[in-house]
Amino acid sequence: MAGIKTILCIEDDLFIGEMYARSLRQAGYEVDLIPNGEDGLQAALNKQYDLILLDILLPEKFGTEILKHLRGGTDLVPNSRILILTNFSQDEESRMAMQSKADGYLIKADITPRKLIDIIKQLQAAPK
Amino acid sequence: MAIKRISNHEYFDHYKRHAITYMVLIQILSALLAGAIALGLWLSGGVAPLNAFAISVVMLIVLNIIFGLVVFTIVSQPFKLLVQAVAHVSKDPVVTPPPAMDAKKHERSGLKSLVQTVYELAVGQQGNAPVVAQSSGLLQELAQDLPCGLMAFSSNGALLYANNLAPVKDMSNGNKAPLLQFEQGNSLQDWLRESEANKVRDTKTWQRVADKLPGESNRRIFDVIAYYQKENPAGVAVIVVTVDRTGSYGKDQEDMDFIALAAHELRGPITVIRGYLDVIKNDIGANFSPDQRELFDRLQVSSERLAGYVNNILNVSRYDRKQFQIHLHEENLVEILKSLVPDLALRARTQHRGLRFNVPQGLPTIAADRSSLGEVVTNLIDNAIKYSHEGGGVEITAGVKNNQWVEVTVQDHGIGIPGSVIGELFSKFYRSHRSRQTVGGTGLGLYICKAIVDAHGGSIWVHSTEGQGSTFGFTVPIYSTVAAELSAGDNQSKDIVQRPEGWIKNHAMYRR
Numbered sequence: 001m002a003g004i005k006t007i008l009c010i011e012d013d014l015f016i017g018e019m020y021a022r023s024l025r026q027a028g029y030e031v032d033l034i035p036n037g038e039d040g041l042q043a044a045l046n047k048q049y050d051l052i053l054l055d056i057l058l059p060e061k062f063g064t065e066i067l068k069h070l071r072g073g074t075d076l077v078p079n080s081r082i083l084i085l086t087n088f089s090q091d092e093e094s095r096m097a098m099q100s101k102a103d104g105y106l107i108k109a110d111i112t113p114r115k116l117i118d119i120i121k122q123l124q125a126a127p128k
Numbered sequence: 129m130a131i132k133r134i135s136n137h138e139y140f141d142h143y144k145r146h147a148i149t150y151m152v153l154i155q156i157l158s159a160l161l162a163g164a165i166a167l168g169l170w171l172s173g174g175v176a177p178l179n180a181f182a183i184s185v186v187m188l189i190v191l192n193i194i195f196g197l198v199v200f201t202i203v204s205q206p207f208k209l210l211v212q213a214v215a216h217v218s219k220d221p222v223v224t225p226p227p228a229m230d231a232k233k234h235e236r237s238g239l240k241s242l243v244q245t246v247y248e249l250a251v252g253q254q255g256n257a258p259v260v261a262q263s264s265g266l267l268q269e270l271a272q273d274l275p276c277g278l279m280a281f282s283s284n285g286a287l288l289y290a291n292n293l294a295p296v297k298d299m300s301n302g303n304k305a306p307l308l309q310f311e312q313g314n315s316l317q318d319w320l321r322e323s324e325a326n327k328v329r330d331t332k333t334w335q336r337v338a339d340k341l342p343g344e345s346n347r348r349i350f351d352v353i354a355y356y357q358k359e360n361p362a363g364v365a366v367i368v369v370t371v372d373r374t375g376s377y378g379k380d381q382e383d384m385d386f387i388a389l390a391a392h393e394l395r396g397p398i399t400v401i402r403g404y405l406d407v408i409k410n411d412i413g414a415n416f417s418p419d420q421r422e423l424f425d426r427l428q429v430s431s432e433r434l435a436g437y438v439n440n441i442l443n444v445s446r447y448d449r450k451q452f453q454i455h456l457h458e459e460n461l462v463e464i465l466k467s468l469v470p471d472l473a474l475r476a477r478t479q480h481r482g483l484r485f486n487v488p489q490g491l492p493t494i495a496a497d498r499s500s501l502g503e504v505v506t507n508l509i510d511n512a513i514k515y516s517h518e519g520g521g522v523e524i525t526a527g528v529k530n531n532q533w534v535e536v537t538v539q540d541h542g543i544g545i546p547g548s549v550i551g552e553l554f555s556k557f558y559r560s561h562r563s564r565q566t567v568g569g570t571g572l573g574l575y576i577c578k579a580i581v582d583a584h585g586g587s588i589w590v591h592s593t594e595g596q597g598s599t600f601g602f603t604v605p606i607y608s609t610v611a612a613e614l615s616a617g618d619n620q621s622k623d624i625v626q627r628p629e630g631w632i633k634n635h636a637m638y639r640r
Contacts, residue, residue, distance in 0.1 A: 013396060019403045023410075057392070087395035088388070089442060109395035109435045112406035 003124035004050040004081070006030045010040030010063065011055045011085070016108065020053065020085075023113035029120075037061025041069060049080050051120065054102075056086040064097075071101040081123055085116075136245055139238040146237075147203040154195040162188035206239050213246045216265070277350070277370030279306060282363060283324055285317050295339040295348065295370060307339045308352065308370075316354060320366055323356040330356040336377055337370075349377040387445040391438050398438065402431045425478045432471050436506060440572045443503070444556065447579045454497035454583045456614055458607045461494055461526055461534055462487055468502055472509050481513050482521040491526060493607040494534050495614060500580045501604065504588075507573040508538040508600045515598065516542030533586060533603035541597035545590070553590060554578040577602070585610070 007024055011017035012035045021031045032049075034040040037058035044052055044066070052070075056063035063084060070076050081103040089107050097105045103123065111119070166184030169175040175183070212227040227243060234240040268289075271278050277294035281287055287306055290296045296304040310316060314334070323330045334352040350370040357365065405428050416424060446452040465487060476483045505524075512522040522540050529535040545553065556575040574588075581588040581602045592598035607614075 013400075015400045016396070016403065019400065019407060023403075023407055026410075087392045087399065089391075089439075107395070108399040109402065109438065113403050114406050114410065 004029065004120055006047075006049045007032070007051045007053060007120075008040070008043055008047075008049040009033045009053040010035075010037065010043075010058060010066070011053065012036060012058050013055075020113055020116065023117065024120075027117050035059075037063065037066055041066045044070060044077055044080070048077070051123070052077070052080050052082045053085050054082055056084065056088055064100075067097065067100045067102055075101070083119070083123075136238070136242050139242055142238060143203075143206060147199075150199050150202060154199050155192075158188060158191035158195050161191055206237070206242075209234075209239060209243060210246065213243045277368075277372070279368040279370070280364045281316075281320070281366040281368065283320075283358075283365035285320055288364060293370070293372070294368075295350065306368075308350070309338045309340065310334065316352070316366070316368065319354065320356065324358070324365070327356060328358045332356075336373075348372055348374045387441065391442050394438050395435070398431060398435050402428075402435065405431060422478065425474055429475045429478045432475070433510070436503070436510070437572075439503060440507070440576050443500075443576045443579070444572050447576065452579065452583070454500050454580065456495040456497055456584065456610070458493045458611070459496045459498050459501070461491055461496075461536070461604075462489060464496070464498055464502055465505065465524070465526075468505055468509075472506065475510065476513055476522065479513055480518050481516055483509070484521055484523045485525075486523060487526040491534055492528065494604045495607045495610045496584060496604050497580075501584070504577045504580050504602060505536065505538075507577050508602075511573060511600070512538050512540035512542070512598075515544075516540035528606070529603060532606060532609050534606060535601055535603045537599055537601040539597065539599040544594040544596050545592040545598055546594050547592075550590060550592060554588065 007029050009017055009020055009024075009031055011020065011033065014035065017033045017035060021033045024031045032043060032047075034043050038060040040054070040058065041061060043049075054063045054066060058066075063086070067082065067084070070082065082101075083104040083106060084097045084102050085106055085108050087108050104119070106116075106119070162184045165187050166180045169183060170177050170180040209227040209229070216227070229235075229240045229243055234243075271289075272291045274291055274293065278289075278291040279287060279294045279296070280289040287296065287304055290304055290306075295307045297307040299305050306316070308316065310318075316334075319330075319332050332354050334354075336349055337352050338347055338349045340347040349372075351373050353369045353371075355367045405424070409424065409428070413421075413424075443452060465485065469483075469485075473483055509522060509524065516522060520541050522538065524536070524538050526534060526536045554574050554577070556572065578588050581604070584604045586603035586605065588600070588602040590598060590600050
């Protein structure tokens with residue numbers, strides 16, 4: 001698989017979502033920003049993204065449910081990477097993300113957009 | 129007047145003396161009565177001597193029968209009470225009331241002590257059974273309905289008895305087992321082993337011991353008190369009392385949820401502030417004047433500190449509720465320090481302090497939780513910056529200690545710490561009187577540093593001279609010394625890369 005070009009950002013906090021979208025677009029990525037869980041899940045299923053940035057506490061559908069839907073059984077997005085981006089640092093959620101085959105679990109408050117881009121580059125440097 | 133106690137083995141002699149006395153007295157009494165009647169009849173002249181003799185013989189027989197019955201009732205009473213006690217403690221289908229032993233004469237005769245022994249033996253005998261004893265015996269009936277949990281264990285840790293409120297679970301083999309989630313290394317069994325080896329008597333208390341894991345329904349939280357006695361004749365080595373504190377501890381759980389939610393809410397704006405500062409610096413940072421750059425850097429440092437404080441609060445909250453977990457992996461200390469340098473150097477520069485790292489490249493890898501260890505280093509360096517003088521330097525060194533540890537030290541040349549308070553430094557909310565006057569802080573940083581280092585199996589220390597500065601140091605294990613242990617207990621994926629801010633999968637590993 002080629003590197004990461006298209007990114008779906010499912011994030012209900014407009015300030016945070018637009019911050020990531022702006023920085024990622026400046027860095028050359030195509031970014032779709034979806035502010036609720038249900039629409040985010042549909043978007044992930046309808047279009048093949050290289051990377052899905054997934055918040056946990058989302059309106060309509062929690063990120064954990066979306067992750068379970070996408071990766072709980074058959075992997076519905078085998079060509080996408082999924083990074084959980086949350087401000088909840090609960091061990092249980094982190095463990096669940098690991099079990100549900102997410103590609104990462106990051107605390108938003110502890111990363112800046114530049115660090116996020118570094119991490120994405122680290123992910124795309126290796127074939128999935 | 130005090131009652132003379134008669135021991136069990138003396139009881140029969142005592143009883144025999146009494147019974148013989150009764151028998152002899154009654155025989156004499158009946159013979160005298162019969163003789164007196166015969167003599168009376170003969171002397172009155174109304175009856176012939178032969179007839180008077182015959183009447184006296186008949187009277188003797190009748191009196192002997194009557195008095196014999198009275199003597200039997202008296203001398204057989206202890207036997208009757210003992211039989212009643214045995215029937216009461218046995219699983220007799222006919223319900224037998226316990227013998228009435230309140231009379232002073234029973235205590236005086238030693239019978240009460242003898243009956244008591246029957247009950248004690250009965251409890252001990254049932255205690256040896258592998259299943260939980262059913263209610264039998266007065267004491268067990270009382271224990272069964274105690275308003276707290278009561279359990280008895282043998283010296284090998286087998287459950288001998290559990291009352292109604294004891295937290296136990298049914299096993300597939302029909303037995304019962306205690307249902308208490310002790311911390312690893314601090315369980316009832318660990319304490320029992322330790323007590324068996326070193327103690328004659330001991331008492332221990334645990335707080336906040338749950339019967340189920342978090343999230344399971346009807347979870348109860350107990351305070352647990354255990355009493356140990358070596359070679360107890362009843363076969364009970366440990367008595368455990370559990371007090372259900374779910375009502376009051378449940379509230380703490382709500383508090384913790386509140387802290388987790390509050391931290392989540394705080395982190396939202398912190399994400400935005402840190403993120404947009406990063407964006408602004410990226411967009412127009414090159415055009416800042418030196419003044420603007422310094423002001424901007426201060427904003428950035430403050431936002432990073434804020435993120436660090438929130439992490440400290442969350443960690444302390446978890447640690448205090450025994451939910452703090454670390455995951456040890458093979459890590460390179462130099463790499464961890466390198467990842468922290470940009471933020472830490474900025475913090476030092478904005479406060480006009482210098483950071484000097486003296487860390488050799490060839491250090492062995494360590495067993496560490498990267499994120500938590502990063503917090504320790506950040507907290508210690510942050511403190512060194514705070515408590516050093518304007519223009520001062522902070523030195524960070526690392527080296528191998530005793531072939532088993534990697535030791536990291538952080539030294540400042542600042543205000544130092546008075547000897548009188550140095551022992552308190554790692555306590556929660558502790559800040560010295562001097563630090564309160566000169567610099568701010570929550571008093572959580574060193575507390576959580578110690579918790580994290582302890583969790584790594586290492587130790588944290590401080591040397592300080594007031595007015596000259598302080599050196600804080602901590603040790604973490606060299607990976608090779610604990611590798612076997614970790615690989616045995618670690619069921620986490622090996623392809624996970626821990627980062628200070630979370631984890632990502634190391635897809636590069638799939639190249640191999």
